Amino acid sequence: MKQDMVEQKLRIGLIFGGRSAEHEVSLMSATSVLAALDPEKYEVTCIGVTHDGAWLVGEDVLEAMKTGRAQSLHPAVLLHDPAQSELFCIRKQDTGRQLEMVTRLDVLFPLIHGTNGEDGTIQGLFELADRAYVGSGVVGSAVGMDKVVFKDVMRANGIPVVRSTLILRQDFEHRPEAAIEAAEALGPYPLFTKPVNLGSSVGISKCVSRSDLMEGLIEAARYDRRILVEQGIDAREIEVSVLGNEHPIASVPGEVLPSREFYSYESKYTDGTSELLIPAPLEEEEVRQFQDFAVRAYEACDCAGLARVDFLMEKRSRRIILNELNTIPGFTNISMYPKLWMASGFTYPGLVDRLIELALERKAQRDRTEHRFWRDG
Template identity: 55%
Template sequence: MGNPKQKLKVAVLFGGVSGEHEISLLSARSILSALDAERYEVIQIGITHEGQWYFGNNALEALNEGDLSSCTPATLLADPTRNGIYLIKKEQSDELLSHLSAVDVVFPVLHGTFGEDGTIQGLLEMANVAYVGSGVVASAVGMDKGIFKDVMKAHQIPVVDWMVFTRQEVESRLEEVIAKSENIAPYPLFVKPANLGSSVGVSKCHDRQELRLGLKDAIRYDRRILVERGINAREIEVSVLGNEDVDASIPGEIIPADEFYSYNAKYHDDRSQLLIPAPLEPQLTDYARSLAIRTFKAIDGAGMARVDMLLDKESGELFVNEINTIPGFTRISMYPKLWNAVGISYPELVDRLIELALARKAEKAKNLYRYQRESQGK
């Protein structure tokens, strides 16, 4: 930045329409407390369950308490010539926009739908503002478990056998869907919505009756669902950081309190444990780290991601299960804890992600958007 005294304006977005609204508030609380006030001017934007944006210096508290009367409705425009956050003010029967602040970097601390799936990233691209984390394609591919597995397969990255079905197929041809599912592998089978998180709509099905119920449950959440071979698995997670030069942390392991890492085991049962580092043979540790980097590169990830794997307890095979492009980010979450274990503190991690966002924008600025003869500009 030109003037070293000039603080970087960072807009932190949190809350949102997604089912992971509350997790987002927890992540944002940690991030806001880590942003160095000497270096950054922080603009808090809380997004309600309905999707309305609010600005306020205490927006996080206000959203937490469900009382936004101290905050002002705000927005970001898709027009790149109108940089930054605008307040929406009511004057008589009109709503007027007034410019609040330019923005150098947006940190979307939004997990799941509308936050981690490329939609907000699309808006940020349109606005031509730097932002933390993956772009549109990597976010969308990382979110959609079906397309993600297609990409993994194309890159020879091991994933468990799966099939995708649509809501329409489940509703109109259930017996056919069941027969095809039973061809994937013997029970147990896992059923999950293609685009969701926090284990919502995920079921472990031990027999045909449970599969029937699992299918009907999953289609409540998404138009497309997956049926997968169920693995008796250890759950291994690796944190990734970087843009062009990508680094992988040591692996961690989750010991879920339930039969699998269900919604309840994730957020309500404090018997779920994180092991850092995961107790793995050195060779397997190296392999898990290399798989994480290959996965991140295969989807063209940027900034950060947590790559979650399933280690088959019986065969010792390691499969990539999913990638989270905006992983849980509280101080006690796996993503920052894995970096902490290799010497990158939480505030350093946040600084690094902001630098990576600026680097990514600078890289993008090199692109030409119209044909130009090579000799021009020389």
């Protein structure tokens, strides 16, 4: 009897760390999720991804990664072949390298923010391996990550976004004066400069003058081939959590009160003084508007599982502008995404359970899709 129960446990692969500036944030998110995964229901395998992109398994992976003792861990791989898509550990032998099976995984739970975790690349591997996984697929992840394509998709769906222009790093380096001219054509300062594909405010500058703009473009160009310049808005920052696959639901909106001039990397992670207001003080009609835009944005990008949708609300006019969509938002037990659901009737472990259910539901939907085309006669 006991044996049966053990065999029925769902095998979860929790993947964290990663090759991004949000590596440490990811370890914190994973700590909270791991604590919330009920050992009666789940058998969890932790997979730590290093800054260099190596996958590591072993004893107490999270602790080892946090304390920089990754030498005690073993390299691991997930093969793309659906028939051999167990998690394997790579053992070095005298005769070469050998793959040793660690476990088969029923659901992969990627908790890597930003590069290679939130941008569709790891999701592509899960698709090839034909595994169930938490969160958005390749398209939703990639569109959510690309600040330029994302804004174009919003515009095509009638969802308001800020005025912006794209500048290629190569063009900026060859003709900086043309880049400055294109940026200044957006309107008066302040302007924001951003790498197109990044997060955690890394490489983002608020520019109040032409010399600032020049510096901002140089800074953003360090992190991406493509640079986005946006009109700066004097705004409140409102965030909505969305949950679901085919028919997603929206949480109550929350508000961030950044500790600095804007919600910069320092203000997000190092000062520890940015405040979250839950629920955000808003009119009823505004709440509905935020929730409607959040769900529409989510559906337009074909998201699944979860996303946090972030808005700017112009202080003077109360105009609502959609800023960005994060498909793997911060997930510690004090992060905005889960806290908004806790204010909307979920418990933290209940939310984690629901995400795993949604991963299995999405996999079942995918399994119904035919991949061969037969024509009679």
